[in-house]
Amino acid sequence: MNSVVSNPSSVTGKGGPYRVMVVDDSAIIRGFLCRYLSEDPNIDVVTTANNGSVALRQLDQYDIEAVVLDIEMPEMDGMTALPKMIEMKPDLQIVMASTLTRKNAEISLRALQMGAVDYVPKPETARSVNANIDFRRELVEKVKAWASRRRKKLGTAQPENVTDSGRSISAQPMFAKPDRPSTASGFVSASRPQARVASVAGRAAYRPDMAVPPSGEQAYTLRKGSMRSPKVLLIGSSTGGPQALMKFFAAFKKAPSVPIFITQHMPATFTAILADHLRQATGWPAQEGKDGMEPKPGEIYIAPGGKHMEIASREGRVVIRLTDDPPENFCRPAVDPLFRSAVKIYGDRILAVILTGMGHDGLKGAREITKEGATLLAQDEATSVVWGMPGAVATAGLCTEILPITEIGAATERRLQGGMA
Secondary structure, eight states: OOOOOSOGGGGSOTTSOEEEEEEOSOHHHHHHHHHHHHTSTTEEEEEEESSHHHHHHHHHHSOOSEEEEESOOSSSOHHHHHHHHHHHOTTOEEEEEEESOHHHHHHHHHHHHHTOOEEEEEOSSHHHHHHOHHHHHHHHHHHHHHHHHHHHHHTOOOOTTBOTTSOBTTSOOOOOOOSSOOSSSSSSOSSSOOOOOOOOTTOSOBOTTOSSOOTTOOOOOOOOOOSSOOSEEEEEEOTTHHHHHHHHHHTOSSOOSSOEEEEEOOOHHHHHHHHHHHHHHHOSOEEEOOTTOOOOTTOEEEOOTTSEEEEEEETTEEEEEEEOOOOBTTBSSOHHHHHHHHHHHHGGGEEEEEOSBSTTTTHHHHHHHHHTTOEEEEEOSTTSSSBSHHHHHHHTTOOSEEEOHHHHHHHHHHHHTTOOO
């Protein structure tokens, strides 16, 4: 049965903690999830439920902003409850929680098509859930990020210790939901209502030819990119990345004449399925990178979950190199190793793109590729799911352009064809 773990009267005030419901059929797992979330002062777990039917009744009773939703439950499972929840409350931020099996990974990514905003891969046992620090951090930060995004769209106040931009004073910037549905066959549901994101300070598109930003917008230092045609496309992304990648590639009219390397922060089971989705959406060959594989033009290579993917030279051949080196920026795969390794092979003939994601993975690698004169584009703040990774390279003055997700794909294709955006 459900159990209220917070005073219901606390859920109605503006500016209070984010109001969250946890839905899981295991009382032990619910307890762990509630404890992790409630330890953050910006989160108030106002109620819980042990299946979808109970969750729907609770959603009708409480003013909920975000839900952590299990997939496999008795009476009504998460996938059955998901569309009913969205129908009841279109702006509800639903984060799916599932164990790391291929079946659940496929279901989690399908849930994104149905209107869920994100997923967290649960460890398989209650003991491992309790011991997994990475899972705890990911759960808390994703819930906060999406709840913050909802309040920004609705124009309501953030918790007291969160800035006007929705960032926790003590935390890295996180994610921001794409502002319109994708037209590609991908992860964003075309049927779910989406609020329009208004332009605010620091969120315009910037190009090298813009001497002065639009009135009221924050200026960023932009740098010139390489004048030579790119020989490789590198992409780094994290939370919100699957949706952003689909929008990014939807702008391409044909497959690029260079190999494409993507580091997306995902567990091992998920990266193989992401490759399948990208192959279906683009019609181009897409797969997880394999050690020793020779990359081909027009093909997509995804860093496998749990491995760093690098580009190396072996006996005069360019090959993919996978490593078990320690995580960087709390991530494996990480963007920095990919960027660093590419400099040795391609120099200034790199075109790199940083899409939505939390933290600052990719910043160190971006410094190295831009030092060689390569070109770097970043997604803007308004269309990022949190402006962490792209914001880090933008504010460091490393970008040639800072563009909305609806424009960055077309700009990338022009540069790959030898033209300027």
